[in-house]
Amino acid sequence: DVKVTQSSRYLVKRTGEKVFLECVQDMDHENMFWYRQDPGLGLRLIYFSYDVKMKEKGDIPEGYSVSREKKERFSLILESASTNQTSMYLCASSHGAVTEAFFGQGTRLTVV
Amino acid sequence: KNEVEQSPQNLTAQEGEFITINCSYSVGISALHWLQQHPGGGIVSLFMLSSGKKKHGRLIATINIQEKHSSLHITASHPRDSAVYICAVPYTGNQFYFGTGTSLTVIP
Numbered sequence: 001d002v003k004v005t006q007s008s009r010y011l012v013k014r015t016g017e018k019v020f021l022e023c024v025q026d027m028d029h030e031n032m033f034w035y036r037q038d039p040g041l042g043l044r045l046i047y048f049s050y051d052v053k054m055k056e057k058g059d060i061p062e063g064y065s066v067s068r069e070k071k072e073r074f075s076l077i078l079e080s081a082s083t084n085q086t087s088m089y090l091c092a093s094s095h096g097a098v099t100e101a102f103f104g105q106g107t108r109l110t111v112v
Numbered sequence: 113k114n115e116v117e118q119s120p121q122n123l124t125a126q127e128g129e130f131i132t133i134n135c136s137y138s139v140g141i142s143a144l145h146w147l148q149q150h151p152g153g154g155i156v157s158l159f160m161l162s163s164g165k166k167k168h169g170r171l172i173a174t175i176n177i178q179e180k181h182s183s184l185h186i187t188a189s190h191p192r193d194s195a196v197y198i199c200a201v202p203y204t205g206n207q208f209y210f211g212t213g214t215s216l217t218v219i220p
Binding site: 009033040041042043045048058088090092100101102103104105106107108 | 147156160208
């Protein structure tokens with residue numbers, strides 16, 4: 001059973017904290033993605049990576065950074081969390097766009 | 113400007129009803145994905161299709177490439193079908209445009 005696993009389902013962090021969201025996939029996929037999902041806005045791409053140590057900005061990269069040191073792991077970093085980063089964060093991986101994308105269960109982050 | 117438009121945004125149905133969710137897109141594509149998101153967040157892929165029709169249980173997805181339109185149908189709907197359904201199309205080789213989703217509630 002293929003799997004994309006996010007490290008936390010729910011997180012509560014304080015404004016200004018550095019926050020790490022971890023994502024691991026076991027399908028040997030080249031592509032990995034971080035999205036945030038907000039009511040009425042749908043899924044918006046923050047960053048994606050198509051290979052180890054490679055990263056590309058998505059539509060809303062401001063306030064975020066990523067790290068991909070190993071093929072199976074893609075981390076999203078909030079350098080200094082702010083309340084407007086309260087959201088649902090979803091990680092996904094794929095072998096390519098024409099094939100399926102597989103999603104993690106999501107992390108609901110609340111910044112207080 | 114949204115490259116992927118879904119309708120309706122919200123849908124409430126009685127158990128047993130036939131349901132249709134629509135997706136229109138403005139970009140050229142090689143395939144279109146239908147995704148399902150249950151309360152709690154996790155997203156699963158229902159279908160990937162590039163032409164014609166696919167069926168899985170009570171779910172049917174169709175696509176008309178010329179008209180740039182796809183539909184997701186649910187026959188004999190059930191409360192466990194309550195979820196958000198999202199249409200997605202790929203672009204630039206490995207990214208996706210997503211619709212904003214259709215929130216379906218099926219009442220017993």
